[in-house]
Amino acid sequence: MNKTLCLSLCLLAGAATLSAQQRSAVDQVNPIIGTNKMGHVFPGACVPHGIVALSPDTDTIPHNIDGVYQPRAYEYCAGYQHKDSTIVGFSHTHFSGTGHSDLGDILIMPTTGALKLNPGTATDPDAGYRSRFSHDTEIATPGYYEVMLDDYGVKAQLTATERTGVHRYTYPADADTSRIILDMNHAIYNYDGKVLWASVQVVNDSTLVGYRITNGWARANYTYFAMKFSKPFNNYGYIDHKKPKYMGHLAKFKPNRNFPDIQGRQIVCYFDFDLGNDPTLDIKVGLSAVSTEGAMKNLEAEAGNKTFEQIAAEARAKWAKELNVIEAEGSDDQLAMLYTSLYHTLINPSVYMDVDGQYRGLDQNIHKAEGFTNYTIFSLWDTYRALMPLYNIINRERNTDMVESMLKHYEQSIHHALPVWSHMGNENFCMIGYHAVPVLADAITKGIKVDKPLALEAMVSSSTIPYYGNLKEYMELGYVPFDKNPTGASNTLEYAFDDWTIYNTAKNMGKTEIADTYKKRALNYRNTFDKNLGLARARYSDGTWKKDFHPLGTHGEGFLEGNSWNYSFYVPQDVEGLKAYMGGDKRFIQKLDSLFTMYLPDEFFAETEDVTREGILGNYVHGNEVSQHIPYLYAWTSEPWKTQYWVREIMNKMYQNNIDGLCGNDDCGQMSAWYIFTAMGFYPVAPGTDQYVIGAPYLPYMKVNLGDGKSLTIRADKVSDKNRYVQSVTLNGEPIKTAYLTHNQIMGGGELNFVMGPKPNKKRTFTPEQRPYSLTQGE
């Protein structure tokens, strides 16, 4: 990476007022980390929580399988794989790190020479408008991306605001035709028919507006845009790859050439420019989910009268401000990983609202956000674990709005449900559980401003929808039977945790009846637990256990993205109870130890999704979120120091400053949030409690800005791979005698000091009262 160029760009653009520290943080970010294989992050330009993620797509073309074009659901979630050698173009919307794909809206590609109105293929790029490129010419920094498109000799530079993508293309001086392709048919997760309808209206010789509706992972996703070119085009046209059924009276216009009202199903437009002596062309593209008018308002408000340089500098400054929430010391690679992780936690969820407050709700109607900012892209099965809890420390204002956005989703839901996995005004129901519930509970516990009665209503409603995830049977039997649901055991365990957060919320609100109901439900994990084996196990409707049980099997055993061995530890709400079910302290420790150390041949993981081989430690699969709390479970045992060993192993092995540096999907920042928490030395094992289980800090110094003038300094002098063990902990000089920190302790700020050493301090153990929360502790 050559960051010097970008730095000079930003300095030129007036970013020189940023302090040395601010530059330092933003300079550490390496957006290329995890852009290969499973990370599914994108290298392009965005600002914190902006809906625009303007990034190169290296391939998204459907597979041709037996003559039928099938969408690529997985590999190109971010549109980009570092291994590729061609760029199709630059589209404006991307998920960050997901395990399923969509978006890639409004693709722009600069070309020269012969007119090509199809993207070509990776194996035959000359057949279409795509271009070869080399990573040598690629610059990716927060809010800025640059690459040379070798086939055309065009330099592409990208930056963004929250709702506007900003492009600069520099054509070769001798280009015969300087052209922009606007491919309204390009999409991530594309297939023949994904675009339900598209419109491009030529307002004048340098302004377009339009929209498209796609049927992808989001069943109906509306993307409106407004586009302004810095110079006029002198000719334009389009092709509709899906020949319209009927042109009727439009046919008389020869509408494929210079006719300003372009609509169709699979349209690809082109715009030809005579750039004269200055071969640069700037393009600003405002997005909206509401209207072209909203898109234009967004463009004008955020980028209207600013230069590319100004916008790039502002984007960088926004990142600098947000990233500066953490100061840290460490090696270059460590700081790159830390700040890139922080960067990844600040992309999704994303603002889904026009500057005037209008947004498209889950009911596909247009609403006005009163007193809050509406957000979308909630990957809650992943992010309730660490990302959303992290926001309760470092991103509280936004989290207030995100919680409000979830409550609006609930109000607009025909199911009367909080979001499960939602994006762009749609619910896709990915994964299992109702994990918006612990997000709300955690926010309430941690003092985020929430309409509590509405939140509790939404939590109860979301957890009692009979047709959702076999809740009918769950409520009748106390577990989700395997014969009704192939992931029934996972469902039961996850529902039970979510139910505990409802119990806790209701209890704190004095709603005894609800609390009693959900306390019972919180213990339902027992109903899918085979005490004889000490393992979670799928169960049939008649109460009998699944036959031919394979505790390590990841398919067909009643579990989702994990096996029984891993899922058996998924009782964050009642680890003491779980310990008892597993045979007590020693047996529990043995099971934990063996999870991380058991030998399994590579072939065993051949069918495991979402992780690279580096993401596996014994039978522990870090890339799938199910297990991410497990290393912290030693806190409930007589050997808490083992957490300190394993979390550092995971940090070192599974997060690396390179293209393969993410061992699994980043999942909208969840993997990265785990990194941040673990680096700080504590982790929210059970969101909804006010406790963070203490692990071991990764770096000698971190300072976390808590807002309101407060900060928490975390010191761990001489911490290293060798000195990985915590000898003692003090907060503002007072010894911490518990295995956890409370939210109030953290938010009170001051100095959290860890004394580290090369050997475990085996005297630092905890009485049951000093251990973290367990539902049945003391019962």
Place this chain on the structure above:
Amino acid sequence: MNKTLCLSLCLLAGAATLSAQQRSAVDQVNPIIGTNKMGHVFPGACVPHGIVALSPDTDTIPHNIDGVYQPRAYEYCAGYQHKDSTIVGFSHTHFSGTGHSDLGDILIMPTTGALKLNPGTATDPDAGYRSRFSHDTEIATPGYYEVMLDDYGVKAQLTATERTGVHRYTYPADADTSRIILDMNHAIYNYDGKVLWASVQVVNDSTLVGYRITNGWARANYTYFAMKFSKPFNNYGYIDHKKPKYMGHLAKFKPNRNFPDIQGRQIVCYFDFDLGNDPTLDIKVGLSAVSTEGAMKNLEAEAGNKTFEQIAAEARAKWAKELNVIEAEGSDDQLAMLYTSLYHTLINPSVYMDVDGQYRGLDQNIHKAEGFTNYTIFSLWDTYRALMPLYNIINRERNTDMVESMLKHYEQSIHHALPVWSHMGNENFCMIGYHAVPVLADAITKGIKVDKPLALEAMVSSSTIPYYGNLKEYMELGYVPFDKNPTGASNTLEYAFDDWTIYNTAKNMGKTEIADTYKKRALNYRNTFDKNLGLARARYSDGTWKKDFHPLGTHGEGFLEGNSWNYSFYVPQDVEGLKAYMGGDKRFIQKLDSLFTMYLPDEFFAETEDVTREGILGNYVHGNEVSQHIPYLYAWTSEPWKTQYWVREIMNKMYQNNIDGLCGNDDCGQMSAWYIFTAMGFYPVAPGTDQYVIGAPYLPYMKVNLGDGKSLTIRADKVSDKNRYVQSVTLNGEPIKTAYLTHNQIMGGGELNFVMGPKPNKKRTFTPEQRPYSLTQGE
């Protein structure tokens, strides 16, 4: 028709307060007139200018042509052909009398017995959910429709408000299952893929909301609905005839049964009811182009707490009030034809706006109508002639809003053009010319409140779009060359007339420069007129005339929906100039005479569109609007009485009180407006002037309510087929010495008295000064 039933219904419902006169007018209407063959009107329920036209569709299924389903563009414009013997169901939107089709949105059909989720075919109705029916059970009156669905024994009753369709279905007492089919895939002008996307959300056990987007004649038409059943359904489901590409995580729901979030491309839903002892089910369906929220608001505001009987009575009362604008005496058939014509003039254009003022604009964005009501369905090539002028007499308030709606269309148009043929926020560019221009000019001339500077700007802009209808060449050459445009001669003639209205408007506003430009353009008819032949003739770019010219040919001669012979009379702005071009008074009269009397064999009209054989008189084709002013052109000659002969011939022959009673498409009321004007005894030959050319009244007595307490009584004692000739005319006792009446004379009210006789009064001729306006008169 059995009207007794409906009358009793309405009396029961409280309509007894209506006066005898009001009942009389509404009772005369026979909505079945013109429902066979070419009339293309629908028999169902609507209120004046309501967007809901809830009517039975007897067939709309695409033709299977060589295995490819092609839309039926023409025959089923209104969804209904009287000759058919099955009803597919009842859909909520229909054009009235058009020559191209679309709509048929949100079809409901009650069924019993086995579940069928496809419509079946006319030849095999049992294969689907459609039902046989008999016209014997059909009742059609303004605002009310009833029919027995014989296959199910279900009585269907329909009524409507402006934005809400109201259904009542009475099932047989012994029905096994009382079911409602909601076919979101049904459409008029349907084909595989017309529905881009559809959504049905089950709000509760008696409420649905949803929408669909179609790509038909309107390129993207958004129809949202809210639906309330009077009783709960106990089971529901759907089929998607276009299997979704990807169900993803939705698959786990078995979403085809009782899953409340139904979305897809070709979905047909069903709802099962247990009706208990009362076998009636009422359904209210609110429509909106904005949102489901808007649809529900519309439903609640207009029909929320009203019974079917109340709504039916109110619909009838609304019609009674509007129809009462004219009192008349005549035979039953004459009054049926008069009031049915009036009824047909009050259907389109239609309100296209929610009760809260929100509407979908031409730019497909949502707008708020401030201070006006937004209308859609403008078939302007047809309706600028007589329908819109009629509104300047009897429907002025609505016309003010319609003009404002056209100006909003202009402001939202990417072409900066007034509507040509627009519906549902779309422009389809049907036919030729820019005839919104004379509509605006006529409204301004006749004192409708219009933003004149904006109107003139819109008129000039609409007439100078270089890529529209070869205006580039028209502006360069003074005519549209045949080698560029196959209907160039027609285009030239129509542009020239429209241009005259711009000239006149600009002149009256003191805009001399614009007036001068457009006066020249108004004379462009000369450029396509072969003086040697005395006929309009197509011309090539090089100025030479079309070779192999066939003046009677209707195809390939440069004319649209007409031949040279008819189109040669299309110079309403300068009949004196035309006369001169045709060789003077005698030659002009000869040409007119021969138009009506020449013998042409039936085969000659085999390929003539839009008309029945009854719609032809010699070479005069009344069903195509081009010629409708021609009978009045005798007013500019020495034999004005010939108008009196021919208009009565046309009235008698081409408008009849039966299913075939319209000789061509009613074209959103244009054919009917011609009837009303002609019945009154005058006609707006050149909209944009303040003159109505006097013909001969058809009835002995008419009284037209002009608003503001004024009325115009038109008396023609003893008028009959025999006494068809005007002997003299007085207005309020003063003799009318001109061949025309002015708008002020008419709007001043009083009594217009015609003395009729069996022979022409050949002394009643007119000096050039007494004749109607001609641009070059006196030059």
